[in-house]
Amino acid sequence: MIAKTPEPPYYAVIFTSIRTERDPEAYYAASDRMVELAQGQPGFLGVESAREGLGITVSYWSSLEAIAAWKRHADHVVIQAEGRRGWYAAFKTRIAKVERAYGFDWSGEN
């Protein structure tokens, strides 16, 4: 659930969105498919996601080049257009370089 990322530096794409009511089944199917597809991309390191009114998905990548390649991926481009056309009332994408990370996990894995 919490992504097992390597030691920094690496990159994060923070995607924050507010959905419309339009076609939730198609949205969730597309969303699941995008996560699956992202996981197979070069440089993908992990993803964390939660929605509670506001949706936040943070994906982690080894480089800006890996992020750019994922942004240009053909299936992803189709879904981006769909998102702009009607699934999102608003969204913001922020690309950030992770410089430091710390945490804990009672199971001892973090």
Added chain:
Amino acid sequence: MIAKTPEPPYYAVIFTSIRTERDPEAYYAASDRMVELAQGQPGFLGVESAREGLGITVSYWSSLEAIAAWKRHADHVVIQAEGRRGWYAAFKTRIAKVERAYGFDWSGEN
């Protein structure tokens, strides 16, 4: 809901957590209080938060110094200890420099 942040560069603190079942009322009260307190700190730019099993809170700051000052804030230190003692089963904090941002808002505000 989506934070109205300025043009990059600025900093993001990505705080991802998995809660225990312990004392949810006290947790939510403390969580609300921390957001309120953060909003009054120098260099605070905005916050976005969602929980759906996994909790993700992203706060935005003008500088690493502002983040360090907030981490050391007395009331925040007390709550951090409380979090480690029992509210969180696991958490991860990532500090990242936002280099690029884009988005849209149908209301025309983004």
